[in-house]
Amino acid sequence: MTEQDQPADKPGKSPENPYPVRSVSMMVKDWIDRLGTVWVEGQIAQMTVRPNSSTAWITLRDPSADMSLQITCPRDLVHNAPVKLAEGTRVVMHGRPSFFVGRGSFSLRVNQIRAVGIGELLARIDRLRRLLDAEGLFDPRLKRPIPFLPGTIGLITGRASHAESDVVSVATARWPAVRFAIRNPVVQGPNTVPQVVQALRELDADPEVDVIVVARGGGSFEDLLPFSDETLCREIGRCTTPVVTAIGHEPDNPLCDLVADVRAATPTDAAKRIVPDAAAEQAMVDDCRRRSAQALRNWVRREHHHLTQLRSRPVLARPLAAIDARADEVHRARAAARRDVTRMISAESDRIGHMSARLTTLGPAATLARGYAVVQAVASDGTTTVLRTVADAPAGSRLRIRVSDGAVGAVSEGEDEAH
Known part of the structure; x- marks a missing residue:
């Protein structure tokens, strides 16, 4: 049955018979009260504890999405929490959803607060690591190569941080013509993941950016926890631009390092990996030129020696010697042939003379x-x-x-x- 099909005299179904605000507020409160108690996990984005108030207000943020939830709890519950609560602390809370009809606001009334232990976080990270590995996000065959000389480097790092200074100064010293497109999201706390993901999307969509560097200095395990977030890891895997991560120091190994195309130990190491050293490249070019010239000279020298050897052979040193030797043989053969012909002519002449005398003797003229x-x-x-x-x-x-x-x-x- 549609809204138009509802009876006209039913409250709230027509502009002639609307609900009053109090009725709608009470119905919403009734629906929310039916949800019962729930456990919820997130990061503390903001906390307000007034000295003259018995209630504490907390904004609990989802570390993987741009969503938050308002929390109210007794002030003593905050002071007696198992860990010191501050912005960025990851907690698990138990409470009942509540709708305040007076202000029309929704919150979660909490009666228990528990810290997420490091052991539990490590177990979650390990489960996520196995899941991403099974999906192929760590496959080395999918790693994109870093360009030899990137024109523009997209840099994601904290504002005015040592990581930004290290990457920019080292890269500029190695290749002065390099350019940067810098994004400065927060790199610690509940807003880290959505801001870093947004920066990644912006730089990946920029056609002038050839490589993206995500850099952050060292910190505690909790400080680096956002860089093991599933949303951030999947966003790095979706990037079409090569991504280099330099999170923390050498022992630190967040999950985004495994998804990235190149994992650098430090921000300085990242700059060295993506930008060639101009002095070293010039020295290499000079060495290649020297070796090429030497190789060419050796080849010319070798070929000259080979030609000298060829020219020194008898057939090339005295090319007419064979002809001269054959000429003597020709002269001897001609003399022998002439001698034989002369001898044969003489013999035939004598024979003809004898035959002529006999013919003369035997002929009628003589008779x-x-x-x-x-x-x-x-x-x-x-x-x-x-x-x-x-x-x-x-x-x-x-x-x-x-x-x-x-x-x-x-x-x-x-x-x-x-x-």
């Missing part, structure tokens, strides 16, 4: 020179045939008689009977 003649019968068509028998030259046949110095014509008279 004709000795007084012989060659008789040929001349046919009517002018062809000639050698006369071999008498029958080849009957009477009246034309004859051609060849002698050594020419030929004469004749006519056959027939066979010579006298012969």
Whole structure:
């Protein structure tokens, strides 16, 4: 049933029939009284104890959220508390929620106050450590690398603290051009976690910030307790900018150190880790240049020695020696070839001379020179045939008689009977 569906004559359901203030206050008080007693834990953010009043007013703050609760208790309960109550003290209180109808205010009326012991705090921190470890917030593979030379360093530390002075002075001395974006939240007490978380979010959203440093000097276990808070640890894990923590001194190890990308022992150590030393880098550059020049000279010297060795080899020292040696062989081969050719020509010339003499001796010219003649019968068509028998030259046949110095014509008279 909606408010419009309520009967018009029912009190508080229409502007014509509203509740009076006293009725609403009494109903709220009645609802709150039904809650009964509760135990609550938090940090004391403010405490007021007036000398002329029997009541003490305390503001109890949640260390992990920006929330607080008003507490009232007898003055003697504050004085007789198991520990000295002050701002930042972590306590557990037992009381009943109460609504004061006269002022319309809510508070928790406390009848017991107990201090949270260090042993219990250590046990809680250990349970939180195991939880965060199981979720992977401590995984080394998720650690972001620190830039070699950050342009702007986001620094979260107490105002005018030694930690701020150490980080700024050491970083500036090592690299004078470094810039800082400084946030100064409170680093002790109930407001530490929300203010540090807010500073982290601001610096992480700044695109010019390359690395964030959370620094605080040494202190007691209770002073450093906010840096083991779950909200702060998870906020560091969500940052996209690398985070360096330098909380306390070397033995101190809050949980945010395990979540951070780099854990520094002290604020001075944090400055040394994130900013290179200009003098050391210059010395390294000079050393690299010297070593590079020496390596280059050694390489040139080695290559020069290698070339000298190559030039000293016979094939390069006297490159024509092999050709000269082959030239002698060529000359000898040419002389031998010429000698052989001459000898062969001489032998063939002698053979040809002998054959020519034999041809001359055996040829018809030599026979004709000795007084012989060659008789040929001349046919009517002018062809000639050698006369071999008498029958080849009957009477009246034309004859051609060849002698050594020419030929004469004749006519056959027939066979010579006298012969």
